[in-house]
Amino acid sequence: MTAVAQNNDFDIYATFQQFLQDDQISPPLAAILSLAEAIVKSNAGTMFELVQALNDSAEELKRRSPNPISLNAGCELFIAFVTLFPHESDNFAELKKELEQQGRKYAAEAISFRDKIAELALGFIKDDSVILTHSYSRVVLKALLHAHKTKRISVYVTESRPRGLGLKTYEALTAAGIPCTVVLDSAVAYVMDRVDFVLVGSEAVVESGGLINYVGSNQMAIIAKAANKPFYALAESYKFHRLFPLSQYDLPTHNPNILSFPTPTARSAGQDSASTTAASEASEKSSANKGTSSSPTERAMTQEQIAKNPGVDYTRPDLISLVFSDVGILTPEGVSQYLVGMFAG
Structure with a gap:
C-alpha cells in the first residue's frame, strides 16, 4: 500500500x-x-x-x-x-x-510564461500579417491579442472538429476586434497560399523536437512545408516531455480501436443493409413532404464514429520552423538539448 x-x-x-x-x-x-x-x-x-x-x-x-x-x-x-x-x-x-x-x-x-512567449513571438509578426492557427490554445491566443495591441493582423482559424474549439478562438479574437475567419479543416490547403505563417499551440513538445497537438496539426504542417510557409509552435517549458514517438502510433493516446474497421458478420451485414434501406426510405419521404427531394440530406458522424478518431497527432521536427518558449526561441534540435540539460539536474 x-x-x-x-x-x-x-x-x-x-x-x-x-x-x-x-x-x-x-x-x-x-x-x-x-x-x-x-x-x-x-x-x-x-x-x-x-x-x-x-x-x-x-x-x-x-x-x-x-x-x-x-x-x-x-x-x-x-x-x-x-x-x-x-x-x-x-x-x-x-x-x-x-x-x-x-x-x-x-x-x-x-502562468506568466505565456506573456514571455507572446513577447518573443511579437518580433516575428509583421504589420498586416495574415496568420493561420488551429483549434484553441491559451498561449496562441495570448500572442495574437498581444500583437493586436501594436500591429494590424488578420487570422484564419480552423473549425477543429469534432469539438469545434476553433470557434472558441474565433469568438475571443473577434471580441477583441481582430479580423478573423473560420476555415473548414478540409480547406487548410485551400487557404495556405493566403497566409504568411502558421501559429499553433501544443499538448507537448517531445524529445525529438516534434510536436504533439490537437489532431490536424500534422497535416497543417505538411501543407505549410509544401507551400514554403513557416510553421511556428508555441509551448511553455512545462510542456517539454521526455517522449520519443517515431510515428502517430507511438503516442500514449493510441489504442487498437482508433481508426479500426468493424468486423462484419452475416447477420449484422444483413441488419446494416436493412437499416440503411429503411433510413434511406425515411429520408426520401421526409424530403418529399418538404418538397425538396432533389436536395441532399445533411449527414453527421455518430459519436461511435467520432470515438474511433484520434484526438491528437504528432508533427515531425523537420516540419517545424521554430518553437517559441519561455526559455527562448528554439529550433527543434534545441528542444532536445534543453530537455537533456533540464533532467540531468
Whole structure:
C-alpha cells in the first residue's frame, strides 16, 4: 500500500479536475498542483516513500485520463524537481511542506510564461500579417491579442472538429476586434497560399523536437512545408516531455480501436443493409413532404464514429520552423538539448 493510497479521502484525479476548472490552468499545471496536494495528504515518512507515492499518483492520473500526454509532462517535471530539490530542512515534515509550497509557487509563476512567449513571438509578426492557427490554445491566443495591441493582423482559424474549439478562438479574437475567419479543416490547403505563417499551440513538445497537438496539426504542417510557409509552435517549458514517438502510433493516446474497421458478420451485414434501406426510405419521404427531394440530406458522424478518431497527432521536427518558449526561441534540435540539460539536474 502506497503512502498516498493510505489516505482514503484523497482522490488525485478529482483534485486534478478541480484545478482544471480555472481556465488559466492547463493540464500540466493542474498535474503539478495535484501532486503538490498529494504531498500534503501523504503519510510518507521517507523520501523514498514520498517519491514512490508521487509516481503512483502520476500513474493514477495517467490511467484515468483519456489524454494523459500533457499532464504526464507536468508530473515528470514535478517528480524530477522533488528528486533533485536541494534542502536544509530539519525534519521530513518540514521538507514535505517546503516541496508543496515550491510546487504551488512554480504553478503560479508559470502562468506568466505565456506573456514571455507572446513577447518573443511579437518580433516575428509583421504589420498586416495574415496568420493561420488551429483549434484553441491559451498561449496562441495570448500572442495574437498581444500583437493586436501594436500591429494590424488578420487570422484564419480552423473549425477543429469534432469539438469545434476553433470557434472558441474565433469568438475571443473577434471580441477583441481582430479580423478573423473560420476555415473548414478540409480547406487548410485551400487557404495556405493566403497566409504568411502558421501559429499553433501544443499538448507537448517531445524529445525529438516534434510536436504533439490537437489532431490536424500534422497535416497543417505538411501543407505549410509544401507551400514554403513557416510553421511556428508555441509551448511553455512545462510542456517539454521526455517522449520519443517515431510515428502517430507511438503516442500514449493510441489504442487498437482508433481508426479500426468493424468486423462484419452475416447477420449484422444483413441488419446494416436493412437499416440503411429503411433510413434511406425515411429520408426520401421526409424530403418529399418538404418538397425538396432533389436536395441532399445533411449527414453527421455518430459519436461511435467520432470515438474511433484520434484526438491528437504528432508533427515531425523537420516540419517545424521554430518553437517559441519561455526559455527562448528554439529550433527543434534545441528542444532536445534543453530537455537533456533540464533532467540531468
